[in-house]
Amino acid sequence: MESAPKRKAVIFGAPIAWVAAFGALIGIFSLVPMIFYIFGGGFISAGMIIFAPLAGVILGPWAGMIAGLIGGVIGMFISPASYPLGIIDAFLSGAFISLFWGLVNRKYMKFFIPWWLLWIVICIIWPYHFPGPAGGYSPAPEPYYTLSWSWTYVGFVLYITTLGFIPKWISEGAKSSRKTIGLLMYNFIANTSWMLPWKIIYFGLLKYPAEIVAADNIISWWAYTLPMVIATTIIAFATLEAMRKSGMYRPPGGIL
């Protein structure tokens, strides 16, 4: 038997205290490295890998996004080196993670599908085709450049084709094996959609050559997606099981 919060201090159905707690955890854990970049020079933090996706999964996309933004802003101040783009990074490496992880939930498909397609179009066009060389960007080598975003096309097709059964596979009564596979797919979909804004805004604002972007996209399969999906699957599985079995409150926007 789950019990609803006694007070009505909720935002998008999630207790404000939970939103604040997730925000604080994302912010504090932005200091803790988790995935080291293969070419050195930095890391993706534990706040981004553990708590930002969990905020989206548990609180839902809207409350999760608020928690992610709080965490991003805290992280921006306490770990400025991890947030070179300042407030833009607070969105990309905080709010957007929780937003995309929450949006994979089937109930948000009417928003999520056009939102994802919009980012695919942005990534293909901006900035290497428009404004392109006229804006000081190197021209994109085609079709290599467009194909280099392959993980997001795979993720999108997976999302569309699994809409019918992933919610059942990750539901409370499902077998552990199905739950694990379902969460692997859920996290792959979330990761391959979120990486679009995360990458293209960085590359665009920092004016990376298109060839470097394409090369980074190719290694993304195993350098970013593989470790992040495995980590978030284990973490989401343990958290969902613990919260379901303990009978804690289940915010209506999340997948609990």
Place this chain on the structure above:
Amino acid sequence: MSGKKVNIWFWIFWIGFIVIAYGFITFVTAIWSAEAAKTAGQLGIYGSLIIGVIGIIMVVLGNLKK
């Protein structure tokens, strides 16, 4: 908050999985290239490995006592 009776070992058991995921994923990414190992340093490499082992201990103990 909780509608069911769970003890501290229940939470140690489940949080142990998160600690394992953190420790071993961090360890693997810290050793997967010389540049990554340089960023991680000795503390990052051995520290993450120790955290992974702590996670295993948490899961085992939690499972025995929950």
